[in-house]
Amino acid sequence: MIDDDHSAPLLRVHGITKSFAGVQALKGVDLEVRAAEVHCVLGQNGAGKSTLIKVLSGVHQPDGGVIEWQGEQISIAHPVAALGLGIATMYQELDVVDGLTIAENIFLGHERSAGGMLKVAEANRATRELLLRLGHGNLSPSTEVGRLSAANKQIVSMARALSHDTKLIIMDEPSAVLDSEEVRNLFRVIRELTSQGVAVVYISHRLEEIRQIGDRITVIKDGRSMAVGLSARETPTPDLITLMTGRAVANVFPARVPVPADAPVLIDVSDLTLRGQFTNVSLSVRAGEIVGLAGLVGSGRSEILETIYGARKASGGQVSVGGTRLKPGSVRSAVHAGIGLAPEERKSQGLILDEPVYRNVTLSTFARFARGGFLDERRERQVSLEQMQALELRPAVPERTTRTLSGGNQQKVLLARWLVHGTKVLLLDEPTRGVDVGARAEIYALIRQLAAAGTAIILVSSEIEEVIGLADRVLVIGDGEVLSTTYAHDIDERGVLDLVMKGAAA
Amino acid sequence: MSEQQTVPAGPASTNPPAAAEERPGVVRRILSGSAGRNLGLVIALVLLVIVGTITAGDRFASYDNFLTILRLASIIGVISIGLTFVITAGGIDLSVGSVMGLATVVASLAAVQAAATQSSWLLMVLIPIGVGVAAGLINGIVIAYGNVVAFMATLAMLVAARGLAELISGRRTQIVIETGFLQFTRSSIIGVPLLIWIFLVVAIVAWFLLNRTTFGRRTVAIGGNREASRLAGIRVKRHLVYVYVLSGLTAGIAGIMMLGRTTAGTSTHGTLYELDAIAAVVVGGTLLIGGRGTIVGTVLGVLIFSTLTNVFTQNNLDTSVQAITKGLIIVIAVLLQQRFATRGSSGN
Numbered sequence: 001m002i003d004d005d006h007s008a009p010l011l012r013v014h015g016i017t018k019s020f021a022g023v024q025a026l027k028g029v030d031l032e033v034r035a036a037e038v039h040c041v042l043g044q045n046g047a048g049k050s051t052l053i054k055v056l057s058g059v060h061q062p063d064g065g066v067i068e069w070q071g072e073q074i075s076i077a078h079p080v081a082a083l084g085l086g087i088a089t090m091y092q093e094l095d096v097v098d099g100l101t102i103a104e105n106i107f108l109g110h111e112r113s114a115g116g117m118l119k120v121a122e123a124n125r126a127t128r129e130l131l132l133r134l135g136h137g138n139l140s141p142s143t144e145v146g147r148l149s150a151a152n153k154q155i156v157s158m159a160r161a162l163s164h165d166t167k168l169i170i171m172d173e174p175s176a177v178l179d180s181e182e183v184r185n186l187f188r189v190i191r192e193l194t195s196q197g198v199a200v201v202y203i204s205h206r207l208e209e210i211r212q213i214g215d216r217i218t219v220i221k222d223g224r225s226m227a228v229g230l231s232a233r234e235t236p237t238p239d240l241i242t243l244m245t246g247r248a249v250a251n252v253f254p255a256r257v258p259v260p261a262d263a264p265v266l267i268d269v270s271d272l273t274l275r276g277q278f279t280n281v282s283l284s285v286r287a288g289e290i291v292g293l294a295g296l297v298g299s300g301r302s303e304i305l306e307t308i309y310g311a312r313k314a315s316g317g318q319v320s321v322g323g324t325r326l327k328p329g330s331v332r333s334a335v336h337a338g339i340g341l342a343p344e345e346r347k348s349q350g351l352i353l354d355e356p357v358y359r360n361v362t363l364s365t366f367a368r369f370a371r372g373g374f375l376d377e378r379r380e381r382q383v384s385l386e387q388m389q390a391l392e393l394r395p396a397v398p399e400r401t402t403r404t405l406s407g408g409n410q411q412k413v414l415l416a417r418w419l420v421h422g423t424k425v426l427l428l429d430e431p432t433r434g435v436d437v438g439a440r441a442e443i444y445a446l447i448r449q450l451a452a453a454g455t456a457i458i459l460v461s462s463e464i465e466e467v468i469g470l471a472d473r474v475l476v477i478g479d480g481e482v483l484s485t486t487y488a489h490d491i492d493e494r495g496v497l498d499l500v501m502k503g504a505a506a
Numbered sequence: 507m508s509e510q511q512t513v514p515a516g517p518a519s520t521n522p523p524a525a526a527e528e529r530p531g532v533v534r535r536i537l538s539g540s541a542g543r544n545l546g547l548v549i550a551l552v553l554l555v556i557v558g559t560i561t562a563g564d565r566f567a568s569y570d571n572f573l574t575i576l577r578l579a580s581i582i583g584v585i586s587i588g589l590t591f592v593i594t595a596g597g598i599d600l601s602v603g604s605v606m607g608l609a610t611v612v613a614s615l616a617a618v619q620a621a622a623t624q625s626s627w628l629l630m631v632l633i634p635i636g637v638g639v640a641a642g643l644i645n646g647i648v649i650a651y652g653n654v655v656a657f658m659a660t661l662a663m664l665v666a667a668r669g670l671a672e673l674i675s676g677r678r679t680q681i682v683i684e685t686g687f688l689q690f691t692r693s694s695i696i697g698v699p700l701l702i703w704i705f706l707v708v709a710i711v712a713w714f715l716l717n718r719t720t721f722g723r724r725t726v727a728i729g730g731n732r733e734a735s736r737l738a739g740i741r742v743k744r745h746l747v748y749v750y751v752l753s754g755l756t757a758g759i760a761g762i763m764m765l766g767r768t769t770a771g772t773s774t775h776g777t778l779y780e781l782d783a784i785a786a787v788v789v790g791g792t793l794l795i796g797g798r799g800t801i802v803g804t805v806l807g808v809l810i811f812s813t814l815t816n817v818f819t820q821n822n823l824d825t826s827v828q829a830i831t832k833g834l835i836i837v838i839a840v841l842l843q844q845r846f847a848t849r850g851s852s853g854n
Contacts, residue, residue: 309737331737331739334739335738336739343737348731348733349734350734351734352727352734352797353730354730354797354798355730359723363734366723370720375718375722417738
């Protein structure tokens with residue numbers, strides 16, 4: 001139901017430029033958002049999405065360009081001015097206060113009060129209305145926000161935006177902290193908003209999501225808009241990837257390399273059990289082979305990897321590497337035997353973010369380079385630099401603080417760590433989480449190369465097509481059991497889902 | 507394990523070369539690095555010396571008085587250095603002062619002194635060290651393997667060690683009469699008292715340990731990200747025990763120094779030293795949440811506080827005013843650190 005009013009742009013941005021200390025973050029961005037549409041802004045990390053958001057929400061002032069709001073040229077001097085116009089922003093790091101209730105959060109800064117006394121009942125009533133508008137009447141306004149899930153915190157954040165009579169909500173990668181069920185719910189809420197005439201600018205680099213929720217797309221690359229107002233449903237994926245990355249991605253997944261029949265089995269897992277999580281998981285991986293574990297969130301995939309690695313103590317079964325049985329529950333024994341893990345939560349489980357890259361690369365090996373307990377940092381730097389160059393980790397500066405790297409490069413730091421270690425068996429848990437589309441193909445190619453060089457790889461991913469596209473064999477996991485083992489070319493996404501659903505029904 | 511592998515030729519990529527590393531101004535880079543943080547501390551120290559010289563003249567600015575300041579700094583300094591490792595590893599040790607007190611009491615027991623006179627005064631050196639190491643071992647095991655929060659475990663040790671010291675000393679001050687021990691601890695080398703030499707040696711050894719050895723790297727790594735360190739194959743629990751033992755060891759060494767300086771062992775030695783030590787460590791630039799530690803900073807932090815005390819004493823000023831000034835210095839130092847820290851990381 002699009003009438004003429006709706007197709008006239010609510011927000012029109014033309015030729016916005018912005019530089020920081022000589023670095024040009026935005027070199028000319030155009031954007032046009034209509035009322036009641038979901039407008040997706042697509043771009044790799046560092047393309048300038050965050051800067052654009054900050055310009056629109058009044059945090060930064062643009063150096064040049066024009067912003068038109070409802071047909072009038074305006075400037076947005078500060079965040080409060082943006083709210084006054086009806087532009088609200090939901091940042092990735094949710095700006096809710098954990099210790100306050102839902103109602104207190106929603107009216108934070110514009111409390112309902114009379115003579116300095118808070119009108120709690122009125123605020124609660126208004127909150128309930130806002131939550132109802134968002135389809136979340138089940139949330140109580142007096143619940144403390146700290147007890148809510150990330151998904152519900154987003155709902156609070158959106159309700160707060162609505163409390164300002166908002167016409168446009170900018171959402172910065174809202175799905176990054178959500179699981180698939182929560183994402184579906186988020187989409188329901190977004191549709192609720194647009195049906196009430198609110199426009200949404202949706203920032204993401206997940207193409208699948210944009211297809212589902214988006215109306216139109218603007219692609220940004222290197223601080224410039226490459227395409228404005230493309231159809232979100234009809235633009236072919238390769239076109240979008242080419243616009244985002246500036247190069248054609250003919251084939252995202254690298255070609256499989258046949259595993260020689262006489263390749264030795266590097267890791268053998270038999271009847272591995274972790275009480276309450278999974279039972280009797282058996283698998284073996286040969287040199288050069290990639291085995292993928294597919295299944296839904298909560299199926300026990302990550303737990304299996306962590307137990308193989310000894311980060312969790314198995315309650316039954318065993319893991320052998322090259323014929324040697326590993327000590328259950330001992331990471332050290334696993335690392336010593338030649339297993340490496342690139343964990344799911346890269347930032348909290350994998351990296352020391354404030355340390356230089358080279359110290360993260362050598363975190364498992366610095367003692368090997370040391371002489372008599374004294375570190376040899378020069379060799380550590382040199383070895384790290386060699387790996388960084390081999391993995392095309394950019395910029396190849398070993399002294400750089402790890403926090404400043406993109407998701408894809410941080411993943412490469414972990415790969416480099418295990419390459420330096422000489423790992424024979426690599427366990428990869430969600431290797432492309434938080435990695436943007438262009439860098440993904442590169443990570444896939446690296447994983448395949450590692451396998452081709454003789455490494456045995458076990459891969460876990462919540463994206464089923466990633467498992468099928470990359471692995472040689474696929475184990476479908478459901479409810480903590482191996483439901484089937486097949487060659488990857490004998491199964492598709494549909495097949496995996498069918499198996500999972502049957503397993504759940506049985 | 508086998509030697510490292512390299513990936514064969516990477517994926518053909520047409521990516522442009524990485525954008526030139528952003529280079530903040532040289533001055534800013536130095537200021538935001540460790541040298542800059544230490545420079546700030548040096549400036550603060552110099553200012554204090556200038557204030558002291560102006561207000562107290564020769565009473566302050568004399569060789570003897572500087573030795574007094576250093577002697578004052580040496581005991582808390584050794585404790586603070588051990589504590590620097592604990593804090594860098596993301597922990598805390600509140601028991602350092604009371605463990606030091608306990609060490610002085612045990613070493614000055616009549617029976618121990620008699621035994622030392624019969625065998626060797628070295629016994630009175632080894633016993634405080636043994637007491638400190640034992641207390642650190644208990645702290646470490648309770649924290650690492652018992653999963654007790656470090657704050658609570660070492661608070662318990664603080665209270666218990668103080669109680670034990672009172673119990674075995676009967677709350678009496680025990681005078682040191684063992685002449686060999688007194689001669690040793692009160693000796694000077696080229697005109698500089700032994701206590702200051704101990705401080706210096708401990709500081710140098712600690713600097714190497716933290717910055718140049720695998721022990722130091724593990725300490726920083728665990729403080730920076732404990733889970734990542736564990737998953738990289740570092741024996742985190744065992745290492746944490748070592749770190750608390752190290753802190754106990756320095757508390758024991760401080761006990762020897764205290765016995766020598768005061769010629770007495772008492773359960774009240776070291777009261778509230780843990781707070782002075784934490785202040786010195788944090789003002790020095792070690793992060794209270796772990797992951798970054800600096801021995802030079804800790805030494806400068808200790809020197810700032812002991813110089814401040816001396817300036818106040820030389821001017822016959824109230825200790826209450828001194829306490830207020832200390833509080834201000836702590837807050838200002840932390841504020842400045844934060845500014846440098848944010849400036850250093852906000853390249854873009």
